Amino acid sequence: MTTLLKLNGLTKAYPGVIANDDVSFEIAPGEVHALLGENGAGKSTLVKMIYGLVKPDSGTMALHGDAFAPSEPRAARAAGVAMVFQHFSLFEALSVAENIALGMENPPKPRELSHQIREVSHTYGLPLDPDRRVGELSAGERQRVEIIRCLLQDPKLLIMDEPTSVLTPQEVEILFTTLRKLSAEGTAILYISHKLEEIRALCDAATILRGGKVVGTCVPKETTAREMAELMVGKVLHQTKSGEHDAGDVVLKMESLSLPSSTPFGTSLQNVSLELRRGEILGIGGVAGNGQDELLAALSGETKVSSDVIKFENREIGQLGPNERREMGLLSAPEERLGHAAAPDMSLTENALLTGVVRQELAAHRFINWAKTKTFAETVIETFDVRTPGPTNAARSLSGGNLQKFVIGREVLQSPEVLVVNQPTWGVDASAAASIRQALMDLASTGAGVIIISQDLDELMEVADRFCALNAGRLSASRPTKDLTVDEVGLMLGGAHDMEVAHVG
């Protein structure tokens, strides 16, 4: 077997952290190679070096046996390396064709480009309309735009950074069919993910990174997911246990909420009804951008609705603001950690005050009780194992996982009657995610109602008692998670989002 890309001793250090330490491996033409690792293991830095966005401190790369040291993405693309980004590198206000033209060195005339887009997208079973605005597309379709952009340049190596994190199971199937076809045609694929079952289904070889170092390689088809996970985390994993609890009285009720979107690419909620009982966890699944943020805003009180639409213990609360709802015991933690759940440049103490002020009585007589606030912040830090030098540090200085533990912990410790969380473990490493889930389950077992909005279906199946799907602003009826299969969940999520199914010839 020949070698397409060979990495030899790649090292990259940032102040205070070695992102990659002596990383070496090889990829053959047509091979689907997985790069596995937790957040912060150095996967992103490594592929940025291959794509020319970051220069290695030391080490060499060779492509087709020749030295390969791209100084910028343009050089990497010219050499046949293409990349599909984790956070889409797309421009929402521009059309599909414009977006694709931006990623090409010498794009053809607009009309011809549109023709090529239609042609290539049909060949690979990823139909796309070149004239549509990207802001109007679903996550799966957006990813198609990126993939087509890469394919039009006839790449030898396609790098995919967490491509399935925003896709429904059916969309994942379509993607895999395309990738297998590409691989059969001789295109090598470097596939980054931490979803082990997907890697087992798709990849020929895997390199596992931990703390910037290669800690192992394996053939995924012959390795169990558990073995790979333990290589990845470096310790034996404890599985979270679903606490047994009986559902109590209805504590929160939403009746036919319709809410037009306030932003151009937002989603309008249509006729959303839900019911939450004490002691249960309601999981709301769905790909981000289908109304999750709008639903959370309506529940938290950021968006006011007519007062009889939302009832909390039979009181009409639709017109109440966030602090009034907090006082009653309805708390929430939004998805965006920096800037929504926490003020980035304020200290953890100040951030603790911002939502804790009402229930923890941190400002009796309208003066802030700093001593009490600091104690509260310290309690959150201690209870939830937030890694930070202390509560005087700015929220911005915490890593994503640690800040997430802090903002969830801050709400849980206020002993809410109802807690609504949006994407509680997004971008959080496995062990932190496990502890957050455990905290939410413990909270439910004390008799509180919990709503988890998440796009991680495995997570919802694991912790939620009932599951419902949010798709294009509509909420499905809920079903107990015990007897749901992955396929049924996928269909509840709108299948492949009305996308044409792949016809790969």
Next chain:
Amino acid sequence: MMDLSSINPVVLVASLMVAATPILLAAIGELIVEKSGVLNLGVEGMMITGAICGFIIAVESGSPVIGFFAAALGAALLSSIFGFLTLVLLSNQVATGLALTLFGLGLSALMGQGYIGIKAPTTSPLNFGVLGDIPLIGRILFSHDWMVYLSLALIAGTWAFLKFTRAGLVLRAVGESHDAAHALGYKVIRIRLLAIMFGGACAGLGGAYLSLVRVPQWTEGMTAGAGWIALAIVVFASWKPWRVLLGAYLFGGITVLQLNLQAAGATIPVELLSMSPYIITILVLVIISADRRRAALSAPADLGKPFHATS
């Protein structure tokens, strides 16, 4: 008693084009700057700097054309200070822009000390021969100096640049999402700096048009808020070049009309007439861009956000 017959509509249209040209130039420059994702509030300061640079050089050289070049250059240099501070040193765009205005006002007053009361060399209208003799149209379209036509050409050019060229697409992309543009390998800072300097040059031309054609002499603070109205026009025109033209001409038109009304002895208080161009222009443009969802679509999504390339 008001005598409306003294207002000649043809002269009115011809003079509104002259009155609107400074704002039009400044606004089209700022449109490019904002499309690249930078909010430069220093338009007023760049205009007045252009006004004095153009005036000094035109007086010293005797050539208004060289004066206009000097105005564009001077204001572009001033704007590059803003570019360096905000793009390289990541200073706050709003505060830096305001400081640029104050700095420009002070600097121009200092530079212009020996030039008060001097008359600038004349910029004469272009001669279109017979075309200029056509009734109505001749006076309106073919009686102006070259800067008026340049400003119209800039509007058309900017529209075509943003709509049809690859460079225009890249510029819009940088303003839409600098992170995505950076990930694709575009030089965000370089593109923005060029946009800022183009905006500075346009504002400088606008300022020089005031001091060399419209007035034409130097007085301190002579831009008198034109830069601010240019900024407002860009926003309310939803970042669309032809609407900028509409907004600027509307503003110029009402300015000229209210001056005429004052001269005709209208019974409306002078203060109300003087504020009318500002109020009516903004009102009309607000109504045009009333659909918030559509207006938000044309706004550059990363407008005013600092860009720092991680890694």
